[in-house]
Amino acid sequence: MRLGKIIGTVVSDTKAKAYESKKILIVQPLDADQKAVGTSFLAIDAVQAGVGDIVLTIEEGNSARQVIEDEDALTVKTVIAAIVDDISK
Amino acid sequence: MKFGKIIGRVVSTQKVESFEGLKLVLVQPLNEELKKVGTALVAVDTLSSDIGQIIYYETSKEASRIIEREMNPCDAAIMGIIDDINITESK
Numbered sequence: 430m431r432l433g434k435i436i437g438t439v440v441s442d443t444k445a446k447a448y449e450s451k452k453i454l455i456v457q458p459l460d461a462d463q464k465a466v467g468t469s470f471l472a473i474d475a476v477q478a479g480v481g482d483i484v485l486t487i488e489e490g491n492s493a494r495q496v497i498e499d500e501d502a503l504t505v506k507t508v509i510a511a512i513v514d515d516i517s518k
Numbered sequence: 519m520k521f522g523k524i525i526g527r528v529v530s531t532q533k534v535e536s537f538e539g540l541k542l543v544l545v546q547p548l549n550e551e552l553k554k555v556g557t558a559l560v561a562v563d564t565l566s567s568d569i570g571q572i573i574y575y576e577t578s579k580e581a582s583r584i585i586e587r588e589m590n591p592c593d594a595a596i597m598g599i600i601d602d603i604n605i606t607e608s609k
Contacts (some may be wrong), residue, residue, distance in 0.1 A: 437550065437605035441574070443565050444598030445584060453519070453574075453598075455550050457609045465609035469550040471519035471574050480607045490580040503583035504597060506576050507519055 432459045432513065435482045439471060447502035454478060454509065456486055461518065472507045473497060485511040519574040519597055521548040524567050528560050536589045543567065543596065545575055550605055561594035572600040 433456035441453065452474040460466045463483065475496045478484050486509055487493055493508040494500055526544035530537070543563045547555045552572065561575050564584050573596050575581070581595035 434607070434609070436607040436609060437603065439574070439600050439604070440602035441598040441600050443567075445565070445595075448598055455603070455605065457550075468547075468555045469521070471521065490578070493580075504576060504580050504595070506578065506580035 430510070431486050431488070432461075432463070432516075433457055433472075433484055433486050433509075434459055434463075434465070435478055435480050435484060435509075436469065437480060445504050447499070447504045448473070451497070454480075456484065456509070459483070461516075463516070470507065472509045473505060474509045476509055476512055478509050478512050483513040483516075484509045485513055519576050521550060521552070521600070522546060522561075522573050522575050522596075523548055523552070524563075524569050524571050524573060524596075525558060526569060534591065536585070536587065536591055540564075540585065541566075545573070545594070545596070548572070550603065552603075559594055561596055562592045563596045565596050565599055567596055567599050572603075574598050574600060
């Protein structure tokens, strides 16, 4: 799992069946100090996350299907599984 | 999923049987500012996207499952065509 920050949203009309009626957010990966690292990616939101939230993302298909509670979403791999309240080190 | 732009089509006559009838496109990965990131890749397109369109794609086993057959060798597929991107938070 990776830490990320929601920086925006995308609008997509034409999409694969498994992605229909799912909210897709833009996630900027963060390092342990919550600084931006690497390239942003897109994830399906399962926890009503909003722009500006620090979140936990999963990039593994089986887990993703469990998180969005859709066993038939065979082409889904990347999801937002939690909103992070605090990170202590 | 990752941002990408359709920059070309790939045509192949001699190919494995499971690729028959599939459209292959050349995708340039992008970041959220639509700047190029890394090297172009080839992906299966089932959404009839056009050259120049901004899309998102997925990789690995999940991509192959876009092909609804028992045998579906493929490691990248277009999952959606992007109409609009709204960035409202700084990194």
